[in-house]
Structure formats: structure tokens, C-alpha cells
Amino acid sequence: MTLKYARGPVSYLYRDVEKNGKTSRRKVKQVLWGDWIDVRDPIDATWAHVRYGKKPYLMKRAELQDERVLELIFLDIGQGDACILTEPGHHHPPRVMVIDAGIGRNTNGFLNWRFRDFDNSGQIHAAIVTHPDADHYRGFQPIFENRRLRIDHVYHSGLVERVGDDLLGPEQGGYLSDIVASDAQLRPLLADPARRGRKLYPKLMQTALETDRIGPVTALTTTHAVQENGRAWLPGFAPADGGLITIEVLGPVVEPDAAGQPRLRAFGDRPTSRSMDEGKTKNGHSVLLRLDFNGFRVLFGGDLNTSAECFLMQHYGGVPVSAPLAASAAELAAIARPEAIAAAGERFGVDLMKICHHGSSDVTEEFLQAAHAAAYVVSSGDEEGHVHPRPDLLGLLGKMGAGARPLLLSTELLRSTRERERDDLRPTLDRLNGRIEAELARGAAADATALKEMRAAKRKLLDEVFRRNVGVYGAINLRTDGRDAVIAFRKEKAPAHRRWFYYEMRRDPDSGGFLPVLGDGH
Known part of the structure; x- marks a missing residue:
């Protein structure tokens, strides 16, 4: 067995098919750049026997590569956020991180599938719980209870909910100190x-x-991180660590008191509010990360809101920071100055942005200007009362994005569901049940072969009647080697050898950032 990876943007798996006495080699499955391929043995200079998962295929040797690319999968877990990050390079096994896990069991199910070919367990380098909102953290419960998985480190925002009047700990003078x-x-x-x-x-x-399978559980903030060159970094991913990617910690921003003790400011419902809003505060202090791989940059925005974004724009934009819960109109106007947006853009500017708070319109134009991404990922779900993603937010992203046609990708919009259950099959099922009952009534004279065939037909009908309503989940895949990038998602209805729709991104020589290749996608 030799582990290799599919070349991009897509490659193909083949099988030999016999028809009318002739054998032809046909494409049977399309695989995405960076997918793991188990190469067994070469057939000739052009072809090799491979396995994808546990199934055997044939593959062109020219469509295999040794280099592992950066892989980000923004899972479709309904209302909530969940992202699986796999680092690039030759480190084996690769470090895998889970950044939020949604509210249900989908992320745990995906990890079971991801590590399905490992005999004992799957190793997760870090589980990052960006903040204590249920649609970000509850999906970690089955992951932490999953005996197949081992987790080296759990990170959180430093704010821990508890019972009592002070949900996030005591607040004094506009700051949380616990x-x-x-x-x-x-x-x-x-x-x-x-x-x-x-x-x-x-x-x-x-x-x-x-749980003995889980390592330390610690805060990840601008203070509780590796400090290097005046910036905060995720442990193991600072520039001095020499890896292929760096991950900077941009929030929560800790503001120490006079004695040097860490504090996080309270946020109100709006930037000018005079009282703390617990929801805005815990969301506004989401763990905020910026990943950089050879100049391809990604921002994980948690559940930031207007109040938090105004503070972050002041903090990173070189604008004097107002006191908590006391921002004036003049102070807030300062973040709109071009020099403030440019300064903040040095830290927030990216090529792909995971949009804050599932596409809520509780955002600032200044923060989006600083990010100036060419591609946006919105993670949202059906059957929720928040109206996410908001139509005005989608319009704003198109307005603020980089390039002529920024990419707006939504897990909810890319999900494919059937319009209704197959109620039309129920009369057929009823007739089949009647035939089975009539045959059974014959007692010893019943035709065993006929019963077997009818029961098989019944199982097939039941599978169709009760199959899940989601036909294709709207997961969004990013693959990049730091030179080119591919953003891909599954087509709603397509054969296995044409199942991916994708956009390519390449570095723009003028701006230095990545832009989508103009066209209709593939």
C-alpha cells in the first residue's frame, strides 16, 4: 500500500466493463483534488490498481500526486457551524482540527466516516469550541463520547456558562474577569x-x-496563545514552528486590568448600548482565527456581531478604543476612515471568509471591507426562525467582495431535498402486503420462493418511502496547495463520474490575493 492523493481540480476512477464480448475502460467515479488514494500496484506506465475507501478501481498514474493539500470541509449540519481542517504537507498522520461541531450528530458521523479505514481510532489534533452557543458546541458531545476518537487538545473562548444570575461570570465596570x-x-x-x-x-x-482520550482543555485568546512578533498564534502553528500553515488568534481580545489580570469587555445589543447583552457578549468573543498557507488566507468568523466588530475595527484599525458599553458616534465614525480599514485589513484581509453568525445581517460594512474576501461560506440550516442567510447580507457580500464576481456559497442553498415523500408508492405497498398475507394464509402450501421475492420487493419499497429527505448535503470543500485553490460542492443530481461542481481560484498578480477564475464553474 502506498498513500497518494488525487490531482486537481478533479480526477477519475475507472473500471473495466464488459459488453457484447468487448472490454472497455470507463470512468465510474469523480474524485476531488487531494482525496486519499491507496495505490496497490502498477499495471503499466499509464495505469495503476488503486483503492478508494475499501473498493478497488483503476486510475491513471498521471492523476496521482505525493503532495497533500490543505483541506477544509465546511459541513452541512443544518443550523450551526462545523469545519474539518486537515493540514497540508507530508506529516503523517496529518493534524486534523474540528472548528465547531454544530448542534447534532452530523459532525460525529462524518468523523466516523473520515476515519473508517483506521483500525483503532482517529486522531484529532484540536477541537476548537469557538463560543458557548448550542449550534456550535452541542455536536461536540457525541464526539467527546466517541471511543474511536482521540483528541490532543480542546480549546474554548475562556467564557464558561454556569447556573446563576451571572451566566458568564461577574461583570464589573463593563468587563468580565472570570x-x-x-x-x-x-x-x-x-x-x-x-x-x-x-x-x-x-x-x-x-x-x-x-475522558482519558482527551488532552488539556484550555482557553484560546489573544493572551492565552503562543506569543511571537507581537501577535498571538495557535500552539503548533506559529511562524517559528516551521509548518506549512500558520494560524493567528485574532479574538477574543483580552484587555488586562491594572494588575495584569485578563478581562474581556462586555458587549451590548448595539455598539452604543449602555448595558451588557449576554448573547452578544459570548458571541462577540468567539475564537477568531486567520489561517495562512503560502498567501492563501482564510478567516473563521465565529458568531461576531456589530458590537464586537466595531471594537475589533478599533483595536486592529489603530483607532483609540472606547470604554466598554460607552461608544460614541464620533468614535464609531473613526473606523470608517480608509486608514483604519487598511490597518485592520492587515489582520483581517483574506481570500475566503467563513461568514459570521450564519449570514445574519448584524454586521458592519467596515469589517467586511477589511476582510475583502473573494469567496464567502455561509453555514445555515432549514427550520429555524432567524431567516439565515439574510438577503441584504448576501447583497452586501457581493458588494464588498474582491473581484468582479465574488463567490457566495451557502450550505443551506447547496443542500438538495426532495419535494415530498413518495406517498404514491403506498397503494403499491398495500397491495404487496395483501399478497404476502394471502400467501401466508395458505399455511404449509405457501410458496417460499414467492414470499422471499415479495418480501424483498417490500423492503425496496420501504427504503424508497422512508429514505431521508436530504438527497445531497451542501458541504463546501476547499482544497489548495497555496498556489491554486478549488472550491467544490456536490451536484444535486449527477452520475458518480460527474458529481462535483467546482470553481478554481488563482493568485491575482496585481493584488496578490486569490480571485475566482472567471466563468460559469465546472
Whole structure:
């Protein structure tokens, strides 16, 4: 067995098919750039026997490569966020990170599939819980309980929900000071059942602490990170670590008090609000990450909101930072100055942005100008009352994005569902049940072969009647070697050898950023 990877943007798996006494080699499955291919043995200079998953195929040797690309999969988990990151390069096994996990079991199911060919367990380098909102963290519960998975490190925002009047800890003077940075601080907080209550976030953190397959559980903020060249970095992904990718920590932004103790400011419903809004505060202090791979940059925006974005634009834009819960119109106007947007763009400017808060319109134009991405990913779901993604937000992204035609990709919009269940099959099912009952009524004279065939037909009908309504999930794949990039998703209805629709992105010589190749996609 030799592990190689499919060349991009797409490659093909073949099988020899016999028809009318003749054998022809046909494409049977399309694979995406960077997909893992188990190469067994060469056939000749052109072809090789391979396995994809557990199934055997033939593949052109020219469509295989040794280099592992950066892989990001924004999972379609309904309402919520979940991203699986696999680092590029030759490190084996590759470091895999899970950035949020949605609200249900979809992410856990995907990880089981991802590690399906490993005998013992799958190794996850880091689980990053960006903030304590259920549609970001609850999907980690089955992951933490999954005995097939081992997790080296769990990171969180430092704000831990608890029972009581102070959901996020005491607030004084517009700041939250109970920043839970380490295992040593988290354990006594969760040891008190009265503080945990029946809340699900403390239960999740307690599970992580008590599970021997999971490593340290610590905060990840601009202070609780690796410090290098005046910036904060995810441990193991700082420039000095010498890896192919760097991951900078841009939030939560810690503002120490006079004694040097860490604090996080409270956010109100709006930037000029005079009282703390707990939801805006925990969302506004999402773990905010910027990944860089040879100049291809990605921003993971958590659930930021207008209040948080205004503060971040002040902090990174060189604008004097207002006191918490006391921003004036003049202070906020300063973030719209071109020099402030340019300065903030040095930290937030990216090629692909995971849009904040599932496509909510609670955003600032200035923050989107600073990011100035050429591609946007919106993770949202059906059957929710938030109206995500908001139509005005989608229009704003097109207006603020880089290039002539920015890419707006939504997991919800790319999902394919059938319009209705197959109620038309129920009369056929009823007639079949009647035939089975009539045959059984014959007792010893019943035709066993006929019964077997009818029961098989019934199972097939039931499979069709009760099959899941989602035909194709709207997961969005990014693959890049830092020189070119491909963004791909599954077609709603297509044969296996034409199942991917994709856009290519290439570096623009003028701006230095990546832009979509003009055209209709592939």
C-alpha cells in the first residue's frame, strides 16, 4: 500500500466493463483534488490498481500526486457551524482540527466516516469550541463520547456558562474577569453540581475533563496563545514552528486590568448600548482565527456581531478604543476612515471568509471591507426562525467582495431535498402486503420462493418511502496547495463520474490575493 492523493481540480476512477464480448475502460467515479488514494500496484506506465475507501478501481498514474493539500470541509449540519481542517504537507498522520461541531450528530458521523479505514481510532489534533452557543458546541458531545476518537487538545473562548444570575461570570465596570484559562481553573468551577445545573455547556466541558482520550482543555485568546512578533498564534502553528500553515488568534481580545489580570469587555445589543447583552457578549468573543498557507488566507468568523466588530475595527484599525458599553458616534465614525480599514485589513484581509453568525445581517460594512474576501461560506440550516442567510447580507457580500464576481456559497442553498415523500408508492405497498398475507394464509402450501421475492420487493419499497429527505448535503470543500485553490460542492443530481461542481481560484498578480477564475464553474 502506498498513500497518494488525487490531482486537481478533479480526477477519475475507472473500471473495466464488459459488453457484447468487448472490454472497455470507463470512468465510474469523480474524485476531488487531494482525496486519499491507496495505490496497490502498477499495471503499466499509464495505469495503476488503486483503492478508494475499501473498493478497488483503476486510475491513471498521471492523476496521482505525493503532495497533500490543505483541506477544509465546511459541513452541512443544518443550523450551526462545523469545519474539518486537515493540514497540508507530508506529516503523517496529518493534524486534523474540528472548528465547531454544530448542534447534532452530523459532525460525529462524518468523523466516523473520515476515519473508517483506521483500525483503532482517529486522531484529532484540536477541537476548537469557538463560543458557548448550542449550534456550535452541542455536536461536540457525541464526539467527546466517541471511543474511536482521540483528541490532543480542546480549546474554548475562556467564557464558561454556569447556573446563576451571572451566566458568564461577574461583570464589573463593563468587563468580565472570570476568564477560565486552564484545566486547573475549570475543574473547581465544574466540580460544583449547583454551578453546572442542567446546562449543556458545562456538561460538555466536564466530559472533556473526565475522558482519558482527551488532552488539556484550555482557553484560546489573544493572551492565552503562543506569543511571537507581537501577535498571538495557535500552539503548533506559529511562524517559528516551521509548518506549512500558520494560524493567528485574532479574538477574543483580552484587555488586562491594572494588575495584569485578563478581562474581556462586555458587549451590548448595539455598539452604543449602555448595558451588557449576554448573547452578544459570548458571541462577540468567539475564537477568531486567520489561517495562512503560502498567501492563501482564510478567516473563521465565529458568531461576531456589530458590537464586537466595531471594537475589533478599533483595536486592529489603530483607532483609540472606547470604554466598554460607552461608544460614541464620533468614535464609531473613526473606523470608517480608509486608514483604519487598511490597518485592520492587515489582520483581517483574506481570500475566503467563513461568514459570521450564519449570514445574519448584524454586521458592519467596515469589517467586511477589511476582510475583502473573494469567496464567502455561509453555514445555515432549514427550520429555524432567524431567516439565515439574510438577503441584504448576501447583497452586501457581493458588494464588498474582491473581484468582479465574488463567490457566495451557502450550505443551506447547496443542500438538495426532495419535494415530498413518495406517498404514491403506498397503494403499491398495500397491495404487496395483501399478497404476502394471502400467501401466508395458505399455511404449509405457501410458496417460499414467492414470499422471499415479495418480501424483498417490500423492503425496496420501504427504503424508497422512508429514505431521508436530504438527497445531497451542501458541504463546501476547499482544497489548495497555496498556489491554486478549488472550491467544490456536490451536484444535486449527477452520475458518480460527474458529481462535483467546482470553481478554481488563482493568485491575482496585481493584488496578490486569490480571485475566482472567471466563468460559469465546472
